[in-house]
Amino acid sequence: xxxxxxxxxxxxxxxxxFESGDKFYISxxxxxxxxxxxxxxxxxxxxxxxxxxLLHLLEIHENKYEIVLYKTNYINRVAEFDLPNxxxxxxxxxxxxxxxxxxxxxxIFYTKDLACKAIAKSIGLNTSYKVTKEIEYTGFIExxxxxxxxxxxxxxxxxxxxxxxxLLNNQYLLIKDTTGKIIDKYRWYNNSYHQVQFQKAESKxxxxxxxxxxxxxxxxxxxxxxxxxxxxxxGAAGSGKSYLAFGYMFSLLECGKIDKIIIFCNTVATxxxxxxxxxxxxxxxxxxxxxxxxxxxxxxGDRVAVERLIDDGQLVLLPMSDIRGYDTTGMNAAxxxxxxxxxxxxxxxxxxQRIGEDSICILDGDSNAQVDLSMYAGDNNGMxxxxxxxxxxxxxxxxxxxQIYRSKIAELAQQL
Numbered sequence: 001x002x003x004x005x006x007x008x009x010x011x012x013x014x015x016x017x018f019e020s021g022d023k024f025y026i027s028x029x030x031x032x033x034x035x036x037x038x039x040x041x042x043x044x045x046x047x048x049x050x051x052x053x054l055l056h057l058l059e060i061h062e063n064k065y066e067i068v069l070y071k072t073n074y075i076n077r078v079a080e081f082d083l084p085n086x087x088x089x090x091x092x093x094x095x096x097x098x099x100x101x102x103x104x105x106x107x108i109f110y111t112k113d114l115a116c117k118a119i120a121k122s123i124g125l126n127t128s129y130k131v132t133k134e135i136e137y138t139g140f141i142e143x144x145x146x147x148x149x150x151x152x153x154x155x156x157x158x159x160x161x162x163x164x165x166x167l168l169n170n171q172y173l174l175i176k177d178t179t180g181k182i183i184d185k186y187r188w189y190n191n192s193y194h195q196v197q198f199q200k201a202e203s204k205x206x207x208x209x210x211x212x213x214x215x216x217x218x219x220x221x222x223x224x225x226x227x228x229x230x231x232x233x234x235g236a237a238g239s240g241k242s243y244l245a246f247g248y249m250f251s252l253l254e255c256g257k258i259d260k261i262i263i264f265c266n267t268v269a270t271x272x273x274x275x276x277x278x279x280x281x282x283x284x285x286x287x288x289x290x291x292x293x294x295x296x297x298x299x300x301g302d303r304v305a306v307e308r309l310i311d312d313g314q315l316v317l318l319p320m321s322d323i324r325g326y327d328t329t330g331m332n333a334a335x336x337x338x339x340x341x342x343x344x345x346x347x348x349x350x351x352x353q354r355i356g357e358d359s360i361c362i363l364d365g366d367s368n369a370q371v372d373l374s375m376y377a378g379d380n381n382g383m384x385x386x387x388x389x390x391x392x393x394x395x396x397x398x399x400x401x402x403q404i405y406r407s408k409i410a411e412l413a414q415q416l
Contacts (some may be wrong), residue, residue, distance in 0.1 A: 002107040003066075003128075004095040006088065007033045009112045011047070014054050018064055024110075028070045029087050031058075040397035049380065068098045081123045088113070092120050099125070137387055139232075139398035140172035140220060141165050141274060144180065161192045168392040170228060172196070172220045172399070182216045187223060190394070196223045201251035205300065209247030212240060222248065225362065225396030230355075232340070232387060232398040233364040238406030241364040246299045249334040249362070250413050253314060258360070259332045260313060263296075264351050265322040266342050295338060320347055329356030340383045341366035349380025 003017075004025040010017060011034075017024050037043055037051040057063065074093040075085060083089040092109065099107040109125040111117050119130045143165060145153060153175065157164050165173055167188035173182040185196035197223035201209040212216035218240055224231045225248045233241040252258045296306045296315075309315035316333075318326065320343070328335060335355055337343070340363040343351065355361050365383050390396040 002099070002104050003110050004098070004107060005143055006030065006091050006109070006111045006116055008116075009110045011050050011054060012112050013110075014050070014057060017389050018057055018061055023063075025095070025098065026065060027068050027091040029090045029094065029185075029245060031055075031067065033087060068091040068094045070094050071097075078123055081119075083119065088116050089119065092116065092123070092125070095120070096123055096125055104160075132406060136400075137391055137398065138234075138400040139391075140174055140217075141167065142174045142176060142182075144176040145176060146178055150175070150177070158186075158193050163188065163191070169394050170224070170397045171391070172223075174216060174220075175319050185216060185220060185223075187220070187227070189227075196220055196334065199223050199226055201225075201248045203247065203254045205250045205254070206247040209244065209251065212403070215240070215401075215403055215405075217399060217401050217403065218244060221399040221401060224399055228397040229395040230352075230363070230390065231396070232383070232390075233362065233401065234366060234383075234398070235401030236366055236404055238404040239401035240403075240405060241401060242299060244340075245336060245362045245364055249336065252334060260316060260334075261309075261336060262316040262318060262328065262359075263322060263338065264318055264323060264332070264338045264354075266339070266347065302344050308387040316344070319353065323350060323354060326354045328354055328359045331356070331359060333359045335359055335361040337361070337363045339366070340386075341381060343378050343382035345382045347383045348386055352386070 001022065002025060003020075004027075005013070005017060005020065006027075007030045010026060010030065011339045028166055034055050038048050038055065040048060043051075070090055070093075074097045075083065075090060077097055078089075078093050083093065095107070098104070107126065109117075109120045109127045111120065111127065111129060114129065117127045120127045153164075156162065167173055169189060171188055173186045173188065173193075174182050175186075175280050177183050186193040188194075196219060199219060201222065203209075209222070211222065220235055221231070221244050222238075225244065233245060235241050249258070249261050253261060293303070293306070297303050300309070306315065310317070337351060340348070342365070347350045352361070363383065363386065387398055391398060
């Protein structure tokens with residue numbers, strides 16, 4: 001079988017393509033498109049990262065594929081099909097002419113674009129349409145059920161712990177009625193259902209930490225914090241990630257269940273922003289002048305309150321640059337990694353390897369929208385890799401928060 005990939009399908013299935021034992025084919029138009037994508041000002045960082053990675057793979061695995069050089073007469077040879085003069089049409093024409101000229105009858109044009117599939121099929125190409133990109137893991141499954149299905153769930157599935165929905169360990173099930181209202185929540189743990197109770201935390205610093213407007217996703221986030229050694233909170237800016245994390249950690253600190261809060265900081269400049277250069281002062285002063293200082297002051301009241309906690313040894317700020325050799329064993333601490341999307345796999349591995357058995361860990365961030373350096377994007381994103389490796393573990397929980405509460409402006413800004 002001869003597979004001819006268009007640009008999008010190769011970007012999506014590059015691992016599959018290179019690990020296959022068969023040589024595959026691409027058009028020279030695809031090479032041009034990948035070069036344009038990697039420096040594009042309109043593409044997201046993940047797409048640009050994937051393009052750079054793919055070009056590198058093409059460079060080091062020249063024996064795994066063949067480039068079909070696009071010729072100007074190719075589009076003329078398929079003129080009877082009245083194709084538009086676009087890069088997609090040129091790629092389709094490349095596949096068609098190559099298969100025809102070499103009498104390849106088992107050739108398949110591989111695409112993830114329905115329009116490309118329709119065009120390729122219309123001119124007689126065998127086509128395969130397949131999207132291999134991983135479905136995003138949110139930490140929960142939502143199921144809408146009618147009365148009959150609800151009766152089956154409560155009379156059969158729950159009493160007999162039947163995992164009808166394929167839940168992973170510590171994954172949540174949110175049951176909705178036919179109106180879309182969430183009527184029940186369960187955590188699957190050790191092969192049984194555990195109903196989620198209304199969790200709350202309370203501290204002098206934060207007061208009562210309760211889900212905003214009864215938010216079900218914040219409820220399961222608090223449940224995960226209460227039941228797991230490590231929890232990842234994902235979501236857009238203003239969805240409550242740091243509010244829940246700080247509220248929970250300070251409730252533990254104030255009642256003596258932990259002795260300190262340690263924040264691992266990777267102070268990366270915000271993507272697209274101008275860098276201010278050297279900051280004077282000690283390590284802690286420099287960190288407090290960065291985005292982690294802004295976060296702490298916004299959550300804890302002011303800089304004086306933050307500095308008091310640091311002076312008392314209850315709050316430790318540790319930059320990732322100094323993390324090697326650090327060990328939290330015996331510290332009875334809560335480790336907080338904010339903006340966790342700004343860590344690559346190596347940094348994330350190093351950070352998590354610092355955490356001892358007597359500590360908990362909370363990661364928060366948004367690996368889909370707020371990656372500030374290209375080196376942290378795509379398959380090299382540490383936050384994404386943690387999700388892939390840890391999900392299903394008996395110590396790990398993950399919840400993606402869905403609602404933005406900061407302001408109407410923040411909610412609308414998410415659409416930019």
